[in-house]
Amino acid sequence: MRRWLLISVPYLWLLVFFLVPFFIVFKISLSDIATAIPPYTPTFDWSQGLSGIGTFLSQLDFENYFFIFEDPLYLNAYWSALTIAAISTFLTLLIAYPIAYGMARAPKEWQPTLVMLVILPFWTSFLIRVYAWIGILKKEGLLNLFLMNLGIISEPLTILNTTTAVYIGIVYSYLPFMILPLYASLEKINPSLLEAAEDLGSPPWKAFWQVTFPLSIPGVLAGCFLVFIPATGEFVIPDLLGGSDTLMIGKTLWNEFFNNRDWPVSSAVAVVLLLVLVVPIVLFQRNQEKQREAGR
């Protein structure tokens, strides 16, 4: 009895505030835009009883989905969000791996401090960290100033408001999410395995690819999911660092909702985005569960 009470409090909370809303989003994605409050039609009218449900259901349709799939703007936004997220996930992995590797090899007494130093930027505001890059990347910004003073370039580079800036922003903001799981899995590797590989005459790079890297794969996967999934729906970074030609679906959804006030279409955009991400989300959860089982 008490057990059920314990389970039901967090469970009900998540059902009401996380799961049920998705069904509402789905429902509204089937409605039409209207100039009313709330700005969609039909709305549910309880007073009409059962026949009300009938008319309500008959007014729902998949029109908004056809609209999304016919307009290349949306398809391009989905596609470019996925490619930008995939490329930046890969870049983040490339940058994070040596850092995590170095941390795992650092003297034991330094390691808690190093971990702490990786976490600290993650605790400082995401928005502020993205904002910091505007001052660095803009035309008269600090990076251009620095490079021109060194004489490496003579004309300022245009980086802000391009896709390059979005890559930089994503890699920078999500780097801790990649380093931490990588470090956790690299740190667990028993050094005697590498010693054994070396004693058997394996050169270091071969020992790395055949021993270290395979053992770190759970960390690689966890890190990639933690970066890829949220980056696909990212809004702040493409909005502040990207240009008008940088399409990403999170930004499209935001504009559709806040600028066009089209709730049904933005709901449909959200449903499709969720469907696109369902597979990686389920894989992420399975990976987490598996690691936990192994860790016990």
Add this chain to the structure above:
Amino acid sequence: MRRFSWFNATSIALGFAFLYIPILLLVIYSFNESKLVTVWGGWSTKWYSSLLQNEGLLSAAWVTLRVAVVSSTLATILGTLAAIVLVRIGRFPGRTLFSGLIFAPLVMPEVITGLSLLLLFVAMNVDRGFWTVVIAHATFSMCFAAVVVQARLYDFDKSVEEAAMDLGAPPVKTFLQVTLPIIAPSVISAWLLSFTLSLDDLVIASFATGPGATTLPMKIYSQVRLGVTPEINAVSTIMIGLVTIGVIFASYTTKRASARQEREMKAVDAGAK
């Protein structure tokens, strides 16, 4: 550990430079006399004093702080309960869905979470404002809190709990007097994490808010869209400073608490032998 080569040292150094230089530059330029970001006009704290006159920013900061305190407290309670359910109650019908509901918000794009919560509030016909933002923040923070507490519950010695139960302590008493003190450091970090997540959030708050509940990130965002100003640098510096002090303080106290716990445990072990 062996083989801490120059390669490892360089990659750590470069990595940390990449992580910290942007933040450092932001902080330095908040003390710039000149309004232009690229021109160094000498040291000055005038942007900080001009902040004190900015009523909009101050009231937004006050709303943000209140939202963060309430939502992180809620999130910590819910998240701790969720962690206990996940770790201590092995199997129950609907467990897979439950753990899915805990993990999905960790990676769910914020635009989706925000939109869906807004539509829920509209469907339930509640006035949006302070409390809807609190609920929205508590919902996604509780999942982070659950993960933090869960990690601690996994690696502590369950036999202490069992001993208390064997000695006739009822489960609630066991939890309050045995389990909670042991997991306390992780509960504190869960609260701090929820607090900063709430302090930080722009997207979900923008969807869930209503008139009169503009948060600081929303205010910053609308000013950032107009361009870089030293005033924003000053607000950011204050926030960075507060968070840094908080994190260092928290890690210091939790380290001390866990060191003391370990000593006590050892003493108990020695006494038992």
